[in-house]
Amino acid sequence: ANQQTKITAKFRRAHPNEFDERRGVxxxxxxxVQMPPTPDQHRFYSALLFELGAPHNAAAGLASLERLARDILKRMSPQMLIVDEVHHLLAGTYREQRASLNLLKYLANDLQISMVLVGTRDAVLALQTDPQMVSRYRPFEIPRWRESDSLRRLLAAFERVLPLRKPSDLSRREIVQYVLEASGGLTGAISTILNDAAELSIRNGDEFIGISHLERVAREHA
Incomplete structure (x- = not known):
């Protein structure tokens, strides 16, 4: 989920807000926006308004928050709404899940924009309770790395950019297998482990990444 959230943030940075001087908006x-830890409509709209930078009273009624969020979204004319952590739907009761799914369908229809739902595999389970959601959203899974020439090239590329004075030979099998196991094959986790290991190595004066560095940072992240 962390990798998916990072991808979402990167996509958001690539499409920054722009001020329309002609319309003054x-x-x-x-x-x-992230789905709250429990599928609560009130908290969802409050979080959405926060992301929109809209001052609001979080204690206001659901209808007021919904109306304000819709009005602002229509003025800002977004082309896409990304809802992260959709698997949080499963933390609620069946009635809460249905209400939140209806909320997402309502927003997509009302605003006439593309909606992308992001989450773990459990997110698919959450959507399968609604036939309309199943037909509307096609699952796309981020593949995990496996031991391969592509992964070895990725680790070699990391070695070229890490600020270490000595060679680490990150593409050797021992390193590849350990990084794969510690990261679960997720690109974001691989990056974090290697960067943390490089930082540890520099602090220790070693200036290269070995298994001992990887083991230590993996324990810290466990």
């Missing part, structure tokens, strides 16, 4: 091509 800020255009927001991509809006991104």
């Amino acid at each position: 800020e255009r927001c091509p991509v809006v991104s």
Whole structure:
């Protein structure tokens, strides 16, 4: 999920807000919001308004927050709404799940924009309770790395850019297998482990990444 959230954030940075001087409003091509830890409509709209930079009273009624969020979204004319952590739907009761799914369908239909739902595999389970959601959203899974020439090239590329004075030979099998196991094959986790290991190596004066560095940072992240 962390890798998916990072991808979402990177996509959001690539599509920044723009000020429309003619209309005097800020255009927001991509809006991104996280589903609350429990599928609560009130908290969802409050989080959405926060992401939109809209001052509001979080204690206001659901209808007021919904109306304000819709009005602002229509003025900002986004082309896409990204809802992250959709698997949080499963933390609620069946009634809460249905209400939140209806909320997402309502927003997509009302605003006539593309909606992208992001989450773990459990997110697919959450959507399968609604036939309309199943037909509307096609699952796309981020593949995990496996031991391969492509992964070895990735680790070799990391070695070229890490600020270490001595060679680490990150593409050797021992390193590849350990990084793969510690990261679960996720690109974001691989990057974090290697960067943390490089930082540890520099602090220790070693200036290269070995298994001992990787083991130590992996324990710290466990």
